[in-house]
Amino acid sequence: MSGGTKLFMNFDITPTSHTLAEYKARGGYQALAKALKEMKPDQVTKEVLSSGLLGHGGAAFLAGRKWGVVKLNDGQPHYLCMNADEGEPGTFKDRWFLENTPHLLLESMLIGSYALQGRHSFIYIRGEFDLAYRRMAESLEEAYAAGLFGENIMGTDFSCDLVIYRGAGSYVCGEASAMLTSLEGKKGYPRNRPPRLTVAGLYQKPTVVNNVETLANVPYIVTHGAEGFRKVGTATSPGTQVISVSGHINTPGVYELEYGYPFADFLANECGGMLNGSELKCVVPGGISTKVLTREDIMPLAMDHNSFVAAGSQLGSQGMIVVAEGTCMVRLLQVMLRFYHHESCGQCTPCREGMGWLERISNRLVAGEGRPEDISRLYQISRANDGTTICGLGDAAGYATVGILDKYRHEFEYYIENKRSMYEGRLEVAGLGESARAIAASAVA
């Protein structure tokens, strides 16, 4: 099968495939039974650690190591929180899990809560995800009714309650500490570390926050063992990745790929090639906070962490945006910077002010009022921001900015000198959205 082994996308999606009955028919909740009845909590953590499972939220941190920090016999409550606040532009893979395999996520939460000895656990879903929320909430009630949550699960002495918590519109709450502050019922300000969240997280107690897809791997690891998991993917990036891909391609969507799958094959096969016969210009590989890779950079790459880091970027949140030749990078950066300015929470001065400066400079460039020093200003603000704030939002805006400036500086110089875009300010490719553009033109006339 194209893209290699599928750990998740290996069943047909039907109007009932998300239900408890069908999940069980596919073997669901057997991993939970194995974990609860045959394994000690710390054995589960050891298995996850030796599986080499890497976080799928963006940072690719070793999941088992995060779990291992929590001391099981410290007499404190421990919390597990699934991060489903998916909001990094270009990323929509977690939504696939939430809408299509809710019980896999609930089983993962149960196994994770058992490993961490958590009595209360949380799934934090972004507020706009209505269908995802309803699916998860309905599935949770199904699971409660089946005795899979609450007291003495599967006849053991393990008890666990779960809350599906719905956000209310905030990108920064996808940052783990902001998420916990939000879960405490407050505005979602990120927190300074130390202390780490695994030491003082939710309600100041040891807390693990994991991405949806990260946790979704846990039942497979429990069932097949660390060795079984390592048979999939590459030595340094074991397992699969669920990539969401959008932009100027024929078949945007969500695809599960074994790590190490060649990008060129991905573009030709899963993506269905470039839209309307256009040529590839560049790819924003892992959400807009990762550095852009040109055609030359990305075409030879295998899709695993080491290859993308060596090429100067990251797989990040696994949200790829494919950009065709003829797209104006000055306008693309403007759209990105509008996002960061909108989403800056305002807690730290360099980000609160810096995001506004970056956006206003990009607006002035696009208006044809750019000044020769604007390019160095964009660099300066990006670099001055890096590492000076509590969370990484401002840093990320800087990476996006520097990434585009490094590769497409000539487009910015052209725009400033000629007071117009090299590519007529286009973000769409020719042949697409013509009707919308015609409407836009008539409105101007």
Added chain:
Amino acid sequence: MKHLIPEFEVWKKRYPAGFEGSLVIPCCRRIQEDRGYVADSDIAELAEYLSVPRIQVEEVLAFYTQFRRKPIGQWHVQLCHNVSCSMRGSEGLLVHLRNKLGVAPGQTTADGKFTLSTVECLASCGTAPMMMVNDTYYENLDAQKVDTLLAMLAEGAPS
């Protein structure tokens, strides 16, 4: 707000005891769903019910973009215009929506039926361009589909 307290009491049971403050956001969501917005009286009553400072509720309402303290139109049309949607035609759709509804983002039509907003990424990039109307996603849009949808909504019936 007070008629919602029985629902809130059920929710409380799944939270660790003593941390009812966590319910500020879910309760505000429920109040807004019920009333259409969160009124000043709701803030006072919720703060008292959850034993949290009133400022905590006020801050939450100000911080999260989905909350509002005033009524809006019957249909809240939120068009995404971030990277992937812009690359697939959302900028033209915004012009189309402005023309069609006769309002700018942030405004409500005179008949109170539609409020127009722009938003930054709803994690629906593979089906761009898209918009959210009240709680529902409408994806793979073009001008014609938007027209059909608006006509249906004006009649009062979503698809």
